[in-house]
Amino acid sequence: MKTRVYRITDASAADARKMLDECAQILKDGGLVAFPTETVYGLGALAKDSRAVNSIFHAKGRPQDNPLIVHITGIDDLPGLVSEIPPAATVLAARFWPGPLTLVMKAGHAVAKQVSAGLNTVGVRVPDHPVALELIRRAGPLAAPSANVSGRPSPTTAQHVLADLDGRIHAVVDAGPTGVGLESTVLDISSDTPVILRPGGVTLESLSEVLPGVSSWTGHVERPRSPGQKYMHYAPRAKMLLVKGDDPSRIAHRVGALTERLLTQGKRVGVLATAENAALFSAVFSESVESGRLVVLVAGSRDRADEIASGLFSRLREFDALGVDTIIAEGVNQTDIGVAIMDRLERAATTVIDANKPALRVLFVCTGNTCRSPMAEALFRKMAESRGLNIEFISAGTGATKGEPAAEHARQVARERGASLDGHQSQPLTTEIVRDADLILTMTRSHSQEVLHRFPDASGKVHTLAEHTGEAGLDVDDPIGCGLDTYRLTADQLEAMAHVFFRRLKEKGVPGANETTD
Ligand code: TXA
Numbered sequence: 001m002k003t004r005v006y007r008i009t010d011a012s013a014a015d016a017r018k019m020l021d022e023c024a025q026i027l028k029d030g031g032l033v034a035f036p037t038e039t040v041y042g043l044g045a046l047a048k049d050s051r052a053v054n055s056i057f058h059a060k061g062r063p064q065d066n067p068l069i070v071h072i073t074g075i076d077d078l079p080g081l082v083s084e085i086p087p088a089a090t091v092l093a094a095r096f097w098p099g100p101l102t103l104v105m106k107a108g109h110a111v112a113k114q115v116s117a118g119l120n121t122v123g124v125r126v127p128d129h130p131v132a133l134e135l136i137r138r139a140g141p142l143a144a145p146s147a148n149v150s151g152r153p154s155p156t157t158a159q160h161v162l163a164d165l166d167g168r169i170h171a172v173v174d175a176g177p178t179g180v181g182l183e184s185t186v187l188d189i190s191s192d193t194p195v196i197l198r199p200g201g202v203t204l205e206s207l208s209e210v211l212p213g214v215s216s217w218t219g220h221v222e223r224p225r226s227p228g229q230k231y232m233h234y235a236p237r238a239k240m241l242l243v244k245g246d247d248p249s250r251i252a253h254r255v256g257a258l259t260e261r262l263l264t265q266g267k268r269v270g271v272l273a274t275a276e277n278a279a280l281f282s283a284v285f286s287e288s289v290e291s292g293r294l295v296v297l298v299a300g301s302r303d304r305a306d307e308i309a310s311g312l313f314s315r316l317r318e319f320d321a322l323g324v325d326t327i328i329a330e331g332v333n334q335t336d337i338g339v340a341i342m343d344r345l346e347r348a349a350t351t352v353i354d355a356n357k358p359a360l361r362v363l364f365v366c367t368g369n370t371c372r373s374p375m376a377e378a379l380f381r382k383m384a385e386s387r388g389l390n391i392e393f394i395s396a397g398t399g400a401t402k403g404e405p406a407a408e409h410a411r412q413v414a415r416e417r418g419a420s421l422d423g424h425q426s427q428p429l430t431t432e433i434v435r436d437a438d439l440i441l442t443m444t445r446s447h448s449q450e451v452l453h454r455f456p457d458a459s460g461k462v463h464t465l466a467e468h469t470g471e472a473g474l475d476v477d478d479p480i481g482c483g484l485d486t487y488r489l490t491a492d493q494l495e496a497m498a499h500v501f502f503r504r505l506k507e508k509g510v511p512g513a514n515e516t517t518d
């Protein structure tokens with residue numbers, strides 16, 4: 001099949017009217033026509049034509065149980081498409097149509113049953129785009145999902161549509177890039193409790209103004225009210241790490257650390273940055289940018305979520321065209337359309353990283369938690385800080401009592417090396433401490449055996465320090481009761497192990513946190 005491209009700049013111009021007539025005819029003949037809306041490009045078929053609707057699923061590779069949205073010109077088109085018009089629909093339509101709000105209602109007889117994909121409801125909306133409205137006016141209500149191959153980022157230009165569907169659909173109407181850039185909000189008003197099934201262009205805040213009691217769907221992802229929400233979505237071909245959090249500088253720091261590590265591993269990296277941080281990344285990694293190992297794309301200003309939304313899918317597709325291995329995306333604030341941005345980014349991401357949490361939580365274990373493990377904690381922490389690494393070190397003892405200070409010699413040796421154990425209080429191992437640790441490093445094999453015996457779930461993250469830092473040698477013996485020089489030898493041993501630990505971290509990435517592994 002050859003996909004025809006119709007270019008329209010002004011929907012009311014004479015040549016445009018002729019093209020729209022042609023497109024309407026293709027639709028009436030059972031064909032598929034992609035068209036622009038204010039959100040993303042849709043792939044349209046007549047909503048009443050079962051065969052045409054079926055071919056949408058085929059062209060997109062869309063799962064059969066994922067229902068389609070019907071596009072209409074106004075609330076007057078509703079009778080027949082839905083079996084009853086709830087009072088909320090009238091209020092919401094008056095306020096938000098035309099616009100990026102899909103209302104899910106009880107399905108009527110005038111929609112092909114494939115549109116509802118097995119549900120007894122149908123989603124309907126009025127797109128705020130002259131080309132879409134003119135096309136629907138000529139052809140009738142159009143069932144239209146986003147015009148991408150299932151799972152890929154939604155198309156915001158006709159070129160995106162062609163990149164996915166050229167040769168698989170009859171025509172695309174090219175009217176330039178869409179405005180909103182993210183899909184409509186899907187709101188279920190088919191029962192007494194209105195629920196947002198998919199966040200989008202119309203925010204929860206603005207819906208609440210006219211629809212008290214509206215809430216966001218927070219149910220189980222495996223059993224969504226909106227079938228579309230259970231599928232992997234919007235995904236670029238590259239792996240994608242999303243760094244979220246409420247502090248932009250922490251986000252920037254973590255994105256920088258991840259970028260550095262991936263570049264060291266020889267990966268081609270793409271960073272989706274806010275305008276505020278993009279220049280920083282490009283400056284810090286200027287060599288990698290010049291050699292093409294790193295591409296930094298600007299998503300938009302952190303203060304302009306609408307700008308970020310409008311270019312988001314386009315940027316994801318750009319990274320794919322550039323052939324990067326891994327994309328690292330900065331998260332944005334979850335206000336207004338930021339909620340929808342984060343929804344799409346989280347669905348596209350292979351890993352979500354919380355910048356507020358440490359990259360790694362390491363637990364050192366000895367017996368009394370007054371000598372070896374507190375010294376390890378203090379010495380490793382000092383080295384991590386001097387390297388700017390966000391790692392949390394804690395310690396506990398297999399036979400520790402609560403609240404003992406560190407041994408006098410241990411405190412002195414720590415002080416000599418610029419670390420401090422003055423505030424240390426011993427603690428016993430607990431289920432929580434063990435559970436929350438990413439990595440548990442013990443002083444001797446018998447400590448490891450005891451941890452595993454008491455906490456079998458921890459297997460896989462328990463190692464002796466000697467095992468973990470292979471070349472650095474032997475078990476760390478207990479200096480308790482010995483002189484200051486023995487404590488100094490213990491500290492030497494721990495520092496040598498720490499050097500290996502940090503060198504490996506740099507080479508191989510964070511163990512256990514598997515942020516950057518394949
Ligand atoms: O902005 C948009 O909504 C775009 C443009 C083209 O209008 N369309 C769009 O359609 O994003 P699509 O098919 O890619 O996403 C429709 C979403 C899916 O998550 C689907 O599961 C949900 O809406 N949906 C549709 N009908 C539904 C229904 N009856 N009940 C629950 N969810 C429904």
Ligand code: MG
Pocket residue numbers: 145146154
């Ligand atoms: Mg879609």
